[in-house]
Amino acid sequence: MAARIDRLVTSGTFSLDGGTWDVDNNVWIVGDDEDAIVIDAAHDAEAILAALGGRRLRAIVCTHAHNDHIDAAPALAARTGATIHLHPDxxxxxxxxxxxxxxDAELADGQVLTIAGTDLTVLHTPGHAPGAVCLHAPALGAVFTGDTLFQGGPGATGRSFSDFPTIVGSIRDRLLTLPPETKVLTGHGEPTTIGDEAPHLDEWIRRGH
Incomplete structure (x- = not known):
């Protein structure tokens, strides 16, 4: 059976630089009826376990290490035996x-993760965080962008460890080069496509997010 994508939304808080905000996060589950990976174990290990529905969790892949994307990762790993993967930066x-x-393991640019016969290629896309990555799954017509690219523009760069010119470069060079029909599956909010976002690059630069 080919891999499919399931989406779970969990709620909690994001904290950095002395502030805390309520957030809803997308947790993406990629796999078939037997095996799966989780992209960003956010907030609620029990809810993620329920969404897995008894499938073997092979890996927990972190698009970056802001607390709202990793807070449930150790508990989920302990319950399932899955390994946690993060870019060392x-x-x-x-x-x-x-x-x-x-x-448990380091992510590297160009690395290929395979689940249910489906390859996901790691794209190092710093800017929102130094070790931010996206995961491109050509067979699924999708790229999982974490907080690098959203519907409407780049992820936030106003806090520690982030940089606006860097994130714009990452999006321009690593994401907007993907096929325009590629679905952009984000860390928060609703999906978009590369084709819908690509025309706005110059506008984002002028706006200077």
């Missing part, structure tokens, strides 16, 4: 949330 952020644990 985001370890300083990980340690702010989980000082007594570490991810």
């Amino acid at each position: 985001d370890l300083p952020l990980w340690q702010r949330t989980h000082p007594d644990s570490a991810p």
